[in-house]
Amino acid sequence: MTAQEIKAEIKAGEQPSAFSPALAARRRAQARADRVAVFYPLASGVLGLAIWEAVVRILKMPPYLLPAPTHVLAETWLYLPMLLKQLGITAFAAGVGFAIALVGGVVAGAAITASRFVDRTLYPWLVIWHAIPKAVVAPLFIVWIGFGMTSEIIFVIVFTVFPIVVNTVTGLKSADPDLLLLVRSMGAERFQMLWKIRIPNALPSIFAGIKISATLAPVGAVIGEFVAANQGLGHLLIQAIGGLETPLAFAAVFVMAVFGIAIWYLTEAIERWTIPWHASQRGSVLGL
Amino acid sequence: MTTVLLQDVRKVYGGTQADVDALGPISFGIAKGETVSVVGPSGCGKSTLLRVIAGLDSATAGTVTVAGQLVSSPIGDVGIVFQRDLLLDWRSVIDNVLLPAELRRMDLSAARTRAMQLLAELGVADFALRYPWELSGGMRQRVAIARALLCKPSMLFLDEPFSALDALTRDQMNVILQQVQIHEGVTTLLITHSIQEAVFLADRVIVMSGRPGRTLDEIVVPFARPRRLSLREAPEFAAIAGRIRIHFERTGILVG
Incomplete structure (x- = not known):
């Protein structure tokens, strides 16, 4: 019997529940909940911006001190092509650095889980490295690697790798011992155990690491650009602040924020698509 | 014919302070096609016993x-069901049942037909494409039984x-298990702490x-199969259950 046949068989036995009054009522309640969920954050945001605008106008603050939100928006619009170009550079550094951190972090996590030797020798270094405030050592990267993109990407890697390693280790180690015993009795080989049990089991945890690191990556890139680059949003920010072009600095921050939010939702979407079976994702699957 | 034979099996766990005697020495056999229940108080080494027979744990002394x-x-020729169903959350019911065939690299289309038959027999065929978290505890355990039986173990x-299930579901599961057992003709080892279920x-x-x-x-339980739940109220049944209970009372495990 193929999967299609099974599907057809099950469909035939199903009740046409899509038209049941109970389901319709639940959908209405959900729509109402959705409206409320959108309304409060939106209202709070608009109110906050309005107060900011009012304060700037009433106190007649000079723009170099604090520009009004409308001013920031206008500035963003004015410099949009340039801002997007700089964002592209920052995003490139963040993306490449994050991708390397992701692959390297998962591999390192797997090695730490698989080998006690690696665990004992590599893990302490990672912890020590994580304890060091990396923004402070960023200038050293110029000394070691030089000025430019390479330096920036490496900084992003060291800035984002730790959460991925830790969460990969946690995930791979969290497989149920009874489950491993059971699949062993089914004749599972080491590789099958890793591929079919341990890795899928670790995915929710790895995703927790990915979400932290993916949002840290642009931050890392900007810090890298503060010190080790002559382009990108970080560099622009330093220049704008130095020249007292505060509205432009705010515009750069605004673009960064929008980008960061987009990254967050992108990782969430990928997570939903990859691990729809996990407890944290179930509501969205059922549509309840 | 005896398929499983234990001779003076002991299990001692090495502890930090002193070694812990977990099991035995114990000796018994299970005949082909027979169902043997092992009933005992918590911590008496019942689960260890099962693991040792399945070759998932080694005996300190004696032979299996x-x-x-x-x-x-x-050992390959066995299906195991634990107290927790241990279904994989990321696999649909049917794919969970197919896991042993997949791990043994068997022909999956034949295994799929077999899986659907088992699910039908256990009354959960309609849920084949659902995910474990959409099922109740009793249904999940039925899927676990189907998975254990997929490769036709002897x-x-x-x-x-069934320890984690409510009393009613548990009764229902006893009936379903008996039915599948008769149909499949498997030699069964049941570890339980329920006297009624054991008998x-x-x-x-x-x-x-x-x-x-x-x-x-x-104790030999002589009743013919299939047995009905009402058998449990029969005096002969009660006599056997009573004989087991007295053992527990005498050793102070039950106070009544």
């Missing part, structure tokens, strides 16, 4: 033979399979003492 072979590594080991499902009940678990008594 299955089908004439000395057990030293996991033995089925159950380690307190209802078994040809023979082995009563174990507290730790380190030894055989207190072996």
Whole structure:
């Protein structure tokens, strides 16, 4: 019997529940909940911006001190092509650095889980490295690697790798011992155990690491650009602040924020698509 | 014909302070096609016993033979069901049932037909494409039984399979298990701490003492199959259950 046949068989036995009054009522309640969920954050945001605008106008603050939100928006619009170009550079550094951190972090996590030797020798270094405030050592990267993109990407890697390693280790180690015993009795080989049990089991945890690191990556890139680059949003920010072009600095921050939010939702979407079976994702699957 | 044979099996766990005697010495056999229940108090080494027979744990002393072979590594010809269903959240019901065939690299289309038959027999065929978290505890355990039986093992080991279920579901599961068991003709080892369940499902009940678990008594249960739940109210049934209970009372496990 193929999967299609099974599907057809099950469909035939199903009740046409899509038209049941109970389901319709639940959908209405959900729509109402959705409206409320959108309304409060939106209202709070608009109110906050309005107060900011009012304060700037009433106190007649000079723009170099604090520009009004409308001013920031206008500035963003004015410099949009340039801002997007700089964002592209920052995003490139963040993306490449994050991708390397992701692959390297998962591999390192797997090695730490698989080998006690690696665990004992590599893990302490990672912890020590994580304890060091990396923004402070960023200038050293110029000394070691030089000025430019390479330096920036490496900084992003060291800035984002730790959460991925830790969460990969946690995930791979969290497989149920009874489950491993059971699949062993089914004749599972080491590789099958890793591929079919341990890795899928670790995915929710790895995703927790990915979400932290993916949002840290642009931050890392900007810090890298503060010190080790002559382009990108970080560099622009330093220049704008130095020249007292505060509205432009705010515009750069605004673009960064929008980008960061987009990254967050992108990782969430990928997570939903990859691990729809996990407890944290179930509501969205059922549509309840 | 005896398929499983234990001779003076002991299990001692090395502790930090002192070694802990977990099991035995215990000796018994299971005949082909027979259902043996092992009933005993918590911590008497029942689960250890099952693991040792399945080759998932090694005995400290004594020998275990299955089908004439000395057990030293996991035996293949057995399906195991634990107290927790241990279904994989990321696989649909049907794919969970297919797992053993997949791990053994067997023909999956034949296995799929077999899986659907088992699910139908266990009354969960309609849920084949659902995910484990959409199922109730009893249904999940039925899927676990289907998974254990997929590769037509000649033995089925159950380690307190229904302990986490409510009383009514548990009764229902006893009936379903008996039905599948008759149909599949598997030699069954059932570990339980329910006296009623042990007697209802078994040809023979082995009563174990507290730790380190030894055989207190072996009782043959003569009732013909299929058995009905109402059998449990029959005086003959009550007599056997009573005989087991007295063992537990005498050793202070039950106070009544």
